[in-house]
Amino acid sequence: MISIQSKLPGVGTTIFSVMSKLAEEYKAINLSQGFPDYACDEKLINKVTEAMKSGFNQYAPMPGLTELRELIAEKAEKLYAATYNPDTEVTITAGGTQAIFTALTSCISQGDEVIIFEPAYDCYAPAIKLLGGLVKPYELSPPDYEIDWEMVKKLFTANTKMIILNSPQNPTGCILSEKDIKALIKLTKNTDILILSDEVYEHIVFDDKKHHSVALYPELRERSFIVASFGKLLHTTGWKLGYCLAPENLMKEFRKIHQFNVFSVNTPMQVGITNYLKDPDTYLGLSEFFKQKRDLFRGLLTETRFKLLPCHGSYFQCVGYEHLSSEKDTDMAIRLIKEYGVASIPVSAFYTRNTDHQILRFCFAKKQETLEKAVERLMKL
Known part of the structure; x- marks a missing residue:
């Protein structure tokens, strides 16, 4: 053997x-x-089917269809008052997990330390280890899984490269508060620490609470990869489509990896989703x-x-x-x-x-x- x-x-x-x-x-x-x-919605199925029948069955552009990227940028502007250039700061991915892996691969090297909050979605730690990084877990405890940011600060070293966030969080269903965000801004100010914000459940928030996307905060937005999922948005987890938002300097490195990882993703589904999401009620x-x-x-x-x-x-x-x-x-x-x-x-x-x-x-x-x-x-x- x-x-x-x-x-x-x-x-x-x-x-x-x-x-x-x-x-x-x-x-x-x-x-x-x-x-x-x-x-999922029959209207969405019909729009994807129409795209297939209309001949949209070959490679999409590497970063994704232009119209879909424009729609995502428009969505970020309306919901979070965040400006993302669809040409250079939005990339369509083969699901949220691929976006997470690509973001990590683009910036984590041997010896880099990444802080994660556990319990955590199970793809984070293996990807970090695969890249030669060191996982620095901060364990949260039930029932509220609250973050003590002073304790998080103690995990910081000269090798701290990134913090991974997930809100709303899988598996706990907890969400970051404005207090959490302010503490994070304070901790990362005047550092080169990056943020990977897993926001695949961004539209599933209850009890009149607000989703505090890092896109809302310029101090965080400038250092963040934001990952989202069409699977969660459209009840189509098997389609494995998502996207990543990041400032141009970060997205440039992301796309270097993306082009050799998957190159581009499902064309007719991108066309169908574009036409479907023109109605914001589909996700609001x-x-x-x-x-x-x-x-x-x-x-x-x-x-x-x-x-x-x-x-x-x-x-x-x-x-x-x-x-x-x-x-x-x-x-x-x-x-x-x-x-x-x-x-x-x-x-x-x-x-x-x-x-x-x-x-x-x-x-x-x-x-x-x-x-x-x-x-x-x-x-x-």
Whole structure:
């Protein structure tokens, strides 16, 4: 057997793939992986189909279709009063995860330190390690997962290259406040520290709270890559389309990597999305759409023995069970699949050190009947 040296020796199959496979094997209701089980808008399907039939089936320009980039820049201007040049500061990507990887690859080198807030989306740490960087995790604790910025400051060294933000946050559903943003501005002032802001759930914010995009703040915007996802925006996670916003000097380096990573992404989908997003109501109504699902799911879960944690954004609800069992969250998640037919994600999988607070994450981007059926099963616990 030919031997190779693994670049990620401690990394196995993602927890999402593991739980989804178990859910399929045991015919469980899959509330683990974050994808809808309902159809996207038929109007969007028709616009993509029209694009295919009209011959938009060859390579798109490397940074993405001009009209779509212009539309995104216009959206950033209207929502965040942020000016991005569509020619030099907006790039269409093959999903949010590719945008994150490309942004990291464009600026992280051997020995660079990257601060992440855990529990964190599981692609951050492996990508940093793959590039020779050092992950500096700051662990957040339930139920509110608040950030102590004075403690974050203690993680800073001469090698600190980047801070990764995610708001609304996966898996916790927490969001950054204006107080958090002001603390971040103060910490990064007069430094060369970059920010990678994962804002794929930007339009899914509840309870009259505001999404504090880093695009709103010039002091942060000048040092930030902002990542967004059409999959989350349009209920089309399988299409794997997203985009990145960044000032020209950063985007120049981003595109150097992007052109040799994927070069360009799905042309007819870009055309269809462009025509669909000309109506801003297609995304401005997302908060209310998902609020109804969140409220339904939380209401149903009150009939179970789980403890509900706050959820102010995203389409994930975390629950605690420390009062019910001393089981590790991975064991509890597997038992829920095998014995009760419901798949979740153990939140310890989002920590570098697998820190276990006995909390599970459920996705509520599902049909009402799916959520009702799942909770009916969970009530038996």
